[in-house]
Amino acid sequence: MSEKVFIFDTTLRDGEQVPGCKLNTKEKLDLALQLEALGVDIIEAGFPISSPGDFESVTQISKAITNATVCGLSRAVQKDIEVAAQALKFAKRPRIHTGIGTSDFHIKSKFNSNREDILARAIQCVKWARNFTDDVEFYAEDAGRTDNDYLARVVEAVIKAGATVVNIPDTTGYCLPYQYGEKIAYLVNNVSNIDKAIISCHCHNDLGLATANSIAGVISGARQIECTINGLGERAGNTSLEEVVMVIEQHKHLGFHTGIHHKQLYPMSREVSEVMRMPVQPNKAIVGSNAFSHSSGIHQDGFLKDATTYEIINPEQVGAGLSKIVLTARSGRSALAHRLQKIGYQFNRNDIDFLYEKFLQVADKKKEVEEDDLHQLARAYTPELATH
Ligand code: KIV
Ligand code: ZN
Numbered sequence: 036m037s038e039k040v041f042i043f044d045t046t047l048r049d050g051e052q053v054p055g056c057k058l059n060t061k062e063k064l065d066l067a068l069q070l071e072a073l074g075v076d077i078i079e080a081g082f083p084i085s086s087p088g089d090f091e092s093v094t095q096i097s098k099a100i101t102n103a104t105v106c107g108l109s110r111a112v113q114k115d116i117e118v119a120a121q122a123l124k125f126a127k128r129p130r131i132h133t134g135i136g137t138s139d140f141h142i143k144s145k146f147n148s149n150r151e152d153i154l155a156r157a158i159q160c161v162k163w164a165r166n167f168t169d170d171v172e173f174y175a176e177d178a179g180r181t182d183n184d185y186l187a188r189v190v191e192a193v194i195k196a197g198a199t200v201v202n203i204p205d206t207t208g209y210c211l212p213y214q215y216g217e218k219i220a221y222l223v224n225n226v227s228n229i230d231k232a233i234i235s236c237h238c239h240n241d242l243g244l245a246t247a248n249s250i251a252g253v254i255s256g257a258r259q260i261e262c263t264i265n266g267l268g269e270r271a272g273n274t275s276l277e278e279v280v281m282v283i284e285q286h287k288h289l290g291f292h293t294g295i296h297h298k299q300l301y302p303m304s305r306e307v308s309e310v311m312r313m314p315v316q317p318n319k320a321i322v323g324s325n326a327f328s329h330s331s332g333i334h335q336d337g338f339l340k341d342a343t344t345y346e347i348i349n350p351e352q353v354g355a356g357l358s359k360i361v362l363t364a365r366s367g368r369s370a371l372a373h374r375l376q377k378i379g380y381q382f383n384r385n386d387i388d389f390l391y392e393k394f395l396q397v398a399d400k401k402k403e404v405e406e407d408d409l410h411q412l413a414r415a416y417t418p419e420l421a422t423h
Contacts, residue, residue, distance in 0.1 A: 037292045040283060041259040043077040043235060044070050044276060046307060047092070048108055050267035051081070056311040063092040064099060066310060070264075071103045073303050074294040075276075077130060077259075082108040083122035084115045090122050097126035104170065106130040111160035120167035131164040134174030134202065137189050138181040150185055157189050158196045165197035172200035172235065179205030179238075183218055187225045194226070200233045200259060205248055208241030208271060216251035223256040235259035238274045240266060245274040246320075250282050253291060264307040265315050265322065277304060277321040277353070285347060301354040321353055328359040332367025335360055339369050362409075364398035378406060380413045390416055 047063050047070075050056060058066070063080070070078050080096040081089040097105045105126040109115035116133055123129035135157050136145055142153050157173065164171040173193040178186055190201050203222070205215055215238065223229055236252035236259070238245040249260045266275030280295045304322035308315050317325040327350040329338045337344035342358065350358055360370050371394050372387050382390065393412055398404050 037287070037290050038258065040253055040257075040291045040293050041076040041233065041235075042074070042276065042280065042293050042295055043079065043106070043259050043261040044075040044263065045079040045237075045261050045273060046070070046263040046267060046276075047096075048079040048081050049261075049269060049273050050263040050307075050311070052269055053267055053272075053311075053313070056267060056313055058092075058310065060088065060092045060095055062310050064095050066307065067096040067100060067105075069299075069303060069306060071100055072296075073299045074296045075103055076294060077104040077106050079106045079108060079132065079261075081122075084109065084118040090118065093119075093122035094125065097123050097129065101127060104128040104130050106132050106172065109133045109160075109164075111135040111156045113163050116160065116163045116167070120164075123168070128170065129168045130170040130172055130200075131168055132172045132174060132202070133160045133164050134172075134176055135160065136176040137186060138177035138179075140180060141177050154189055154192060158192050161193045161196040161198045169199070171198050172202055173198040174202040174204055174237065176204055177206045178203040178218070179207060179210045179215065183221045183225075186218070187222055190222055190232075191226045191228060194228045194232045198232055200235050202235040202237050202259075202261065203252070203257070204237035204239075204261075205245075206237075206239060208239035208245060210238075210244070210248055212244060212247040212251040215248040216255040219252045219255035219257050233258050235261055236274070237261035239268065240271040240273065240275075243271070245272070246278040246282065249274045249279050253283075254289065265304050265313065265319070267307070267311065267313060275320070276300075281321050281348060281353065297352055298354040301350075301356075321348070322355070326350070327355055327357075328361050329370075330361040330363050331365045332370065335370035335373075336367055339373055362394075362398065362404035363402065364395060366398070366404075374406075375409055375413060378409060380409075380417075382413075386416065 067078050080093040083090045083093045093107050107119035107123050109119040119131050142148050161173050234257040236249040236257045238248040260279050262274040262276040264276050266272040277300045280293050283291045317323045329335045334345045368387050368391050397408050
């Protein structure tokens with residue numbers, strides 16, 4: 036029996052913090068409903084004290100969402116927590132996400148404080164939040180650079196104070212996968228009441244390691260991943276939802292599953308990209324426009340013989356339509372024959388040999404050979420097909 040990994044989506048909070056990605060209440064509400072339909076377990080709807088608009092968005096999302104938990108962010112400040120609780124008051128399953136920086140960088144430079152005072156504030160904020168809901172998540176900001184011993188003390192204390200989820204953010208995206216995995220394992224082995232809470236991974240992508248770190252965290256005992264559609268988020272972004280979900284799906288031997296409906300991943304990615312006006316890089320894993328395109332001759336030949344030679348995911352599995360055979364000067368004869376056949380031309384091997392030389396002349400001048408170019412090539416070679 037595989038174990039469930041909860042998917043906590045923070046596109047509407049950490050993702051929306053990105054310059055240019057700000058959404059109005061209607062846009063946030065529409066996306067929240069689609070995230071729920073996607074199968075997300077927890078939707079972080081916003082940071083209610085940050086602006087009246089965000090307060091309103093969290094309120095409207097709380098009213099509309101029926102199955103998923105709706106979460107609001109706060110600092111370890113009483114007023115923040117009260118405002119978050121007010122914005123969440125209509126939620127069927129409200130969660131308050133509160134916390135404080137625990138690394139020495141944060142303790143000294145941000146708070147001009149010391150470890151004992153920060154520990155006391157961590158306990159206090161969880162207690163305030165528990166006055167409003169039984170579902171309280173504590174974040175130890177910059178846990179990635181927090182000393183493991185001190186982190187374990189904080190985590191044990193906040194669980195004792197009532198935290199039901201403990202979030203271990205690699206806020207600066209600093210950790211290597213083995214280090215992040217060891218950090219989670221350290222908590223599993225050294226926090227006496229760890230069985231009373233779910234450990235959550237919240238990894239940033241500054242070194243391109245967010246997905247790897249989140250998976251390392253799950254392998255070591257975390258059971259919630261915080262992520263965003265298309266990996267949007269502060270600086271280089273957060274863990275990408277579509278990536279972690281498909282890693283778990285493709286590596287079933289790890290013994291985990293999520294509740295995400297995979298076929299909606301690609302449409303959801305496109306929707307978020309459009310609403311947030313943030314293009315998806317073409318080579319982005321799972322949802323990039325080239326993720327299922329084959330352009331070199333060696334790959335195309337193998338793929339056309341058997342798709343599994345060069346594809347570990349069938350694009351239809353994630354709602355991305357069909358794989359593409361793209362024609363460039365690096366393509367081979369089998370790809371050319373395949374594309375010609377798709378638009379209605381049947382040629383024998385000799386014809387293809389001849390056409391291939393003509394094709395290369397066109398391809399060397401262009402980045403990609405299009406359908407129109409193929410028609411021209413085919414018609415020039417076989418005049419009887421000119422009316423095709
Ligand atoms: O990256 C981070 O540490 C955060 C926390 C506020 C959860 O986004
Ligand atoms: Zn973050």
